[in-house]
Amino acid sequence: MQLPILSAIVFLPIVAGAVLLFLPPKNHRLIYRVALAVGLIAFLLSLVVYFSFDASGPRYQFEEQYNWLPALGISYHVAVDGITAPLVLLTGVVIFTGVIISQRIDDRPREFFAFLFILASGVFGVFVALDMFALFFFYEIAVFPMYLLIALWGWKQTREYAAMKLTLYLFIGSLIALVGALAMYFASGLGTFDMVALEGANFPAGFQNFWFPFVFFGFAVLGGIFPFHNWSPDGHVAAPTAVSMFHAGVLMKLGAFAALRVGIMLMPIGAQTHLPWIILLTLVNVVYGAFIAMVQTDFKYMIGFSSVSHMGLVAMGFATLNYNGFLGAGVQMVSHGVMTALFFAVVGMVYDQAHTREIPKLGGLVKVMPFAAVAFIIGGLVSMGMPGFSGFIAEFPIFMGLWSGGYPLIAIIAAISIAVTAAYILRAVSRVFFGEIPAELEGHMHDIRPSEKLALGVLCVIMVTIGIYPNIILPMVQAGTNAVLALLGGA
Amino acid sequence: MFGSITADMLVAILPEIALLVVVLVVFVTELLLPERRRGALAWITAGGLGLTLALTVLFARPGAEGELLWGGMLRHDWLAFIFKIIFLVSALITTLLSVGWEAVWRKGEYYVLLLTSTLGMTLMAASGDLIMLFLAIETTSIPLYIMAGFITGDDKSTESGFKYLLFGAVTTGVMLYGLSLLYGFAGTTNLYDMAAGLAAAQIPGPVLVGTLFLILLGFGFKVALVPLHFWAPDVYEGAPTPVTAFLSTASKAAGFAVLTRVMLAAFPSILADWQAIVAVAAALSMTLGNVVALTQRNIKRLLAYSSIAHAGYALLGVAAASELGVISVVYYFLAYTATQLAAFAVVIIVWHKVGSDEIDDYAGLSRRSPLLALAMLLSFLSLAGVPPLGGFIAKILVFAAAVDAGLVWLAFLGVLNSIVGLYYYLIVLKVVYLSPPKDEKPVPVMRTHGAALLVSVLLVLVLGIVLAPWYAWAQASAASLF
Numbered sequence: 017m018q019l020p021i022l023s024a025i026v027f028l029p030i031v032a033g034a035v036l037l038f039l040p041p042k043n044h045r046l047i048y049r050v051a052l053a054v055g056l057i058a059f060l061l062s063l064v065v066y067f068s069f070d071a072s073g074p075r076y077q078f079e080e081q082y083n084w085l086p087a088l089g090i091s092y093h094v095a096v097d098g099i100t101a102p103l104v105l106l107t108g109v110v111i112f113t114g115v116i117i118s119q120r121i122d123d124r125p126r127e128f129f130a131f132l133f134i135l136a137s138g139v140f141g142v143f144v145a146l147d148m149f150a151l152f153f154f155y156e157i158a159v160f161p162m163y164l165l166i167a168l169w170g171w172k173q174t175r176e177y178a179a180m181k182l183t184l185y186l187f188i189g190s191l192i193a194l195v196g197a198l199a200m201y202f203a204s205g206l207g208t209f210d211m212v213a214l215e216g217a218n219f220p221a222g223f224q225n226f227w228f229p230f231v232f233f234g235f236a237v238l239g240g241i242f243p244f245h246n247w248s249p250d251g252h253v254a255a256p257t258a259v260s261m262f263h264a265g266v267l268m269k270l271g272a273f274a275a276l277r278v279g280i281m282l283m284p285i286g287a288q289t290h291l292p293w294i295i296l297l298t299l300v301n302v303v304y305g306a307f308i309a310m311v312q313t314d315f316k317y318m319i320g321f322s323s324v325s326h327m328g329l330v331a332m333g334f335a336t337l338n339y340n341g342f343l344g345a346g347v348q349m350v351s352h353g354v355m356t357a358l359f360f361a362v363v364g365m366v367y368d369q370a371h372t373r374e375i376p377k378l379g380g381l382v383k384v385m386p387f388a389a390v391a392f393i394i395g396g397l398v399s400m401g402m403p404g405f406s407g408f409i410a411e412f413p414i415f416m417g418l419w420s421g422g423y424p425l426i427a428i429i430a431a432i433s434i435a436v437t438a439a440y441i442l443r444a445v446s447r448v449f450f451g452e453i454p455a456e457l458e459g460h461m462h463d464i465r466p467s468e469k470l471a472l473g474v475l476c477v478i479m480v481t482i483g484i485y486p487n488i489i490l491p492m493v494q495a496g497t498n499a500v501l502a503l504l505g506g507a
Numbered sequence: 508m509f510g511s512i513t514a515d516m517l518v519a520i521l522p523e524i525a526l527l528v529v530v531l532v533v534f535v536t537e538l539l540l541p542e543r544r545r546g547a548l549a550w551i552t553a554g555g556l557g558l559t560l561a562l563t564v565l566f567a568r569p570g571a572e573g574e575l576l577w578g579g580m581l582r583h584d585w586l587a588f589i590f591k592i593i594f595l596v597s598a599l600i601t602t603l604l605s606v607g608w609e610a611v612w613r614k615g616e617y618y619v620l621l622l623t624s625t626l627g628m629t630l631m632a633a634s635g636d637l638i639m640l641f642l643a644i645e646t647t648s649i650p651l652y653i654m655a656g657f658i659t660g661d662d663k664s665t666e667s668g669f670k671y672l673l674f675g676a677v678t679t680g681v682m683l684y685g686l687s688l689l690y691g692f693a694g695t696t697n698l699y700d701m702a703a704g705l706a707a708a709q710i711p712g713p714v715l716v717g718t719l720f721l722i723l724l725g726f727g728f729k730v731a732l733v734p735l736h737f738w739a740p741d742v743y744e745g746a747p748t749p750v751t752a753f754l755s756t757a758s759k760a761a762g763f764a765v766l767t768r769v770m771l772a773a774f775p776s777i778l779a780d781w782q783a784i785v786a787v788a789a790a791l792s793m794t795l796g797n798v799v800a801l802t803q804r805n806i807k808r809l810l811a812y813s814s815i816a817h818a819g820y821a822l823l824g825v826a827a828a829s830e831l832g833v834i835s836v837v838y839y840f841l842a843y844t845a846t847q848l849a850a851f852a853v854v855i856i857v858w859h860k861v862g863s864d865e866i867d868d869y870a871g872l873s874r875r876s877p878l879l880a881l882a883m884l885l886s887f888l889s890l891a892g893v894p895p896l897g898g899f900i901a902k903i904l905v906f907a908a909a910v911d912a913g914l915v916w917l918a919f920l921g922v923l924n925s926i927v928g929l930y931y932y933l934i935v936l937k938v939v940y941l942s943p944p945k946d947e948k949p950v951p952v953m954r955t956h957g958a959a960l961l962v963s964v965l966l967v968l969v970l971g972i973v974l975a976p977w978y979a980w981a982q983a984s985a986a987s988l989f
């Protein structure tokens with residue numbers, strides 16, 4: 017009898033969230049400590065899953081299955097594979113560091129952490145679900161707390177607008193995908209929502225070609241795909257720091273992953289029909305995102321658009337439909353998740369003290385917060401795809417996949433975006449962290465707290481470790497990729 | 508006419524007998540109690556309803572196959588059984604929510620009307636004959652007209668009762684005309700001989716469709732479908748809020764029980780036509796209900812329009828005309844009733860403190876009473892169809908039924924409407940969570956109201972998380988119709 021570790025990971029946060037709601041509201045210290053303990057346990061559990069995943073073992077590990085609604089073939093069926101095990105770890109890292117960063121939330125912190133944990137449970141649930149119904153169930157649990165988190169604790173100027181826009185975009189996407197999923201359920205004739213079974217359904221080509229775009233775009237909205245990316249920078253900017261970290265770091269992966277899991281893996285013929293033109297959209301994501309990021313003067317908007325650009329690379333990797341593309345996309349999801357969580361954490365720290373995010377109004381921060389500056393620079397190097405950091409391990413295979421997949425031109429154009437990325441990252445680094453501290457900020461700025469250093473440290477360690485020792489992640493993602501390719505080959 | 512009365516026949520009407528006893532008890536007790544102690548009537552009613560519910564669940568369970576009893580007047584089957592449970596739960600919670608509502612809660616006749624109306628609904632859900640059906644609908648409706656206009660000194664309540672009565676009388680008249688035509692065509696009043704009778708008489712399709720229109724006018728009024736929804740917002744707004752809660756849950760559910768049964772039993776010959784009519788009505792109700800709800804400033808009117816939209820969603824299940832369709836309708840009403848009662852419980856609790864139903868007066872509720880705000884969050888998110896709440900499962904099931912029946916366009920329309928719905932539910936929640944409170948004092952919650960709210964919210968959660976048992980109920984109901 018194996019311990020139900022995945023269920024523990026999925027339900028720990030939501031149960032903790034429910035418990036938090038009944039703690040005394042004024043005792044902020046107690047609330048933070050409980051939240052921190054839960055975040056730490058979730059992180060440790062995700063580490064256990066990651067490091068006990070056997071890349072040469074069976075495709076699905078830590079499998080659990082219980083009947084939920086047998087009359088419709090719905091079960092609570094969870095497991096991790098080589099692609100999702102790293103994503104579970106990513107979620108664990110971001111929830112833990114996100115809680116640390118949120119220590120100074122002083123407006124209704126118990127509701128804040130409760131909603132954050134409900135969100136975390138939803139995210140974990142989507143990554144481990146093998147049942148399509150369970151996937152939707154958790155997907156929507158992951159989406160709706162965003163509204164409250166952004167609207168209540170976000171940046172006062174745009175929070176209501178951004179929260180509503182984000183929620184409506186994501187819900188409409190998920191519901192459209194849901195109709196597609198229901199169509200698959202009935203067309204398969206198998207009477208089950210189990211995705212492992214549906215992989216063998218062999219839907220007719222016409223069916224797949226019709227329904228694939230609904231399912232793929234329905235989810236890819238959350239992955240920030242052009243032209244449905246519009247909610248994302250607004251949402252990132254309006255959200256409080258921990259939520260931006262979660263949102264860009266994890267939630268967008270949720271969209272990309274679900275588009276892969278339900279769209280590409282269940283309808284491989286549809287994927288082969290449509291992805292060659294969808295790849296152009298992802299190219300727009302990559303290039304346009306990078307250029308828009310370059311012209312931003314708001315630090316947080318810059319990071320927000322850089323997420324659009326980098327998530328484009330993930331979708332592009334999937335769209336190549338070949339080994340290298342999938343491999344790179346799989347690693348990129350983790351690499352970008354960690355990197356962008358770090359970016360938003362640093363931006364939040366700067367804004368907390370400087371009360372401005374205008375890049376021209378900042379400067380010289382390396383003198384007061386050297387640790388944060390170094391962490392940001394490491395994140396920047398990852399973002400530029402510098403060898404020795406995780407970004408290189410992720411982006412290089414994507415470009416290889418593009419080239420070998422018959423898209424050399426796209427590979428070249430996308431690679432140019434790396435140069436643009438380097439330009440805006442280096443500009444931000446030089447303006448914000450180097451030079452002189454502006455007079456109006458003189459004396460207001462101080463170093464970040466030790467707990468925040470710990471959070472940034474954890475994120476940096478992951479990016480550097482993957483960069484210099486890629487074998488810590490590659491065999492796992494390779495195993496996952498091979499399983500996906502087997503489905504495509506069978507098509 | 509019935510031959511000898513058997514145990515089966517008595518079991519089938521056990522809930523009705525019990526309700527009648529409670530009515531008599533309330534009636535007599537009122538005479539015995541001095542006026543200032545008549546609040547006890549609420550407890551007697553609640554106790555009686557609880558007992559009836561227990562008796563029904565324990566002893567009145569039908570067999571897997573439905574049977575026609577009492578000379579074909581009533582059908583004892585799972586559909587009737589489940590809907591009876593819905594009515595009884597709704598009446599019970601309404602009673603609890605009525606406690607403390609000055610204009611109604613010390614009046615014996617209020618409870619008598621409530622119980623009589625519930626009695627009518629239980630008969631509606633079970634009727635297998637046009638005569639019985641009509642009598643049951645009237646037994647349900649007439650007490651509701653009076654209840655809506657119960658506060659005679661209040662203009663809005665009077666308007667509410669009068670409007671409901673007038674619209675109700677007209678549509679019922681038209682429906683009765685349709686029913687009599689149907690009897691004339693088929694030569695029988697029994698619903699289950701109707702199809703054969705109509706086939707034998709070789710009634711041309713268009714004539715039958717015309718008759719169906721007349722009948723649907725009556726049903727559509729009861730469940731407030733567009734374009735027969737005009738009464739709902741005004742009546743909901745003007746009626747005492749506990750009555751509104753009852754109207755928007757039990758009364759609507761009763762209408763759907765009848766609609767589902769009659770359409771499937773009597774009109775198989777014009778299946779495609781009535782499917783199309785119902786699909787269009789569903790599309791209109793969803794869209795109009797949601798769009799108009801966007802502009803509402805009063806929470807009762809908002810919930811009225813939202814309930815019009817919800818009738819539209821549930822109608823997707825009817826339009827599917829399949830076993831899954833009926834399952835989805837039954838599940839929809841289990842979830843919707845619990846959700847709507849929870850929402851109205853909050854509305855009533857807040858009204859007792861602030862004396863208003865304006866959405867602006869909910870500002871900052873989360874700072875004043877965090878748990879009350881949480882209950883409101885859960886009920887509104889369930890209305891919006893967010894997991895892990897009952898409304899999510901209900902919505903997925905009706906969409907599934909629509910997709911299964913090939914009504915993909917309707918499912919997509921439903922999806923778009925859900926987004927509109929989500930928008931205005933979130934706007935209300937924004938006021939609750941984000942707007943600064945006008946008054947920092949917590950909202951006091953009476954114990955009875957708190958209990959009613961807690962039960963409803965727990966039901967919403969249970970319906971959204973534990974699926975198999977309720978689905979099995981819904982499945983049994985559907986099986987009894989096919």
